[in-house]
Amino acid sequence: MSIVWVKLYDEGKDDAVGQPIFIKIESLDPPIIGALAKAAKAELKKELDHAGLTEIFVYPPGTEPPFSQDKALKAWDPIPSNSSGPQPLIVVAPQQQEDGEKHFSFFFICSLLNLFKSSLANN
Numbered sequence: 405m406s407i408v409w410v411k412l413y414d415e416g417k418d419d420a421v422g423q424p425i426f427i428k429i430e431s432l433d434p435p436i437i438g439a440l441a442k443a444a445k446a447e448l449k450k451e452l453d454h455a456g457l458t459e460i461f462v463y464p465p466g467t468e469p470p471f472s473q474d475k476a477l478k479a480w481d482p483i484p485s486n487s488s489g490p491q492p493l494i495v496v497a498p499q500q501q502e503d504g505e506k507h508f509s510f511f512f513i514c515s516l517l518n519l520f521k522s523s524l525a526n527n
Contacts, residue, residue, distance in 0.1 A: 406435045408483055409492035410444055410462075412451060414499040418469045421451060424492040429483075437462050438479035444495050455497040465491035 411424040427443045429435045441460045445452045452460065461476040465487055471494070477484075487493045 405430055406483065408435070408440055408487050409489045410440075410487075410495045411492040412444075412448060413469065413471065413494060413496045415471065415496055416499060424489065426489070435483045436479065437477045437481045437483060440483055440493070441479070441495070448495075452497050454500040459498050461496045463494035463496065465493055467494045471496045 406429045407426050408429060409424050409426050412421040413419075414421060425447070427440065427447050429439050429443050441457060441462055444462075445455070445457055445460060461471065461473055463471060463476055464484055467475065476496075477493075484493070
C-alpha cells in the first residue's frame with residue numbers, strides 16, 4: 405500500500421480547498437496517477453462527486469495556479485516519490501456549479517433550441 409498526500413483545488417481558483425490530505429492506494433507497483441485520481445475521487449467523494457474521473461487532473465508537487473492541463477501528469481505516469489506531507493501532489497477538478505448556474509445553462513440551451521425550431525418553421 406502507498407500513501408500519497410494531495411492538495412485539492414477547484415479549476416480557476418487560486419486557493420486550495422481545505423487542508424492537504426493523504427490517500428491510500430492499494431496494491432499497485434508502481435502506483436500510477438490514474439489510480440491516484442480514482443482513489444482521490446473515492447476519498448474526496450463530497451468534494452469531487454460532481455466531477456467525472458476524466459475531468460480530474462493531477463500535477464506535480466509545487467505546481468501553482470493557474471493550472472494548465474498540458475502540465476498535468478499523465479494517467480500512466482508513476483506517482484512522484486517526493487509527494488510527502490510537506491510536498492503534496494496537486495489535484496484539480498472543475499468547479500461545482502451552483503443550482504442557479506445549472507438552471508441558467510439549461511434555460512439558455514432550451515431558449516436556443518426554441519429559437520432554432522422557430523427559425524426552421526419560418527423557412
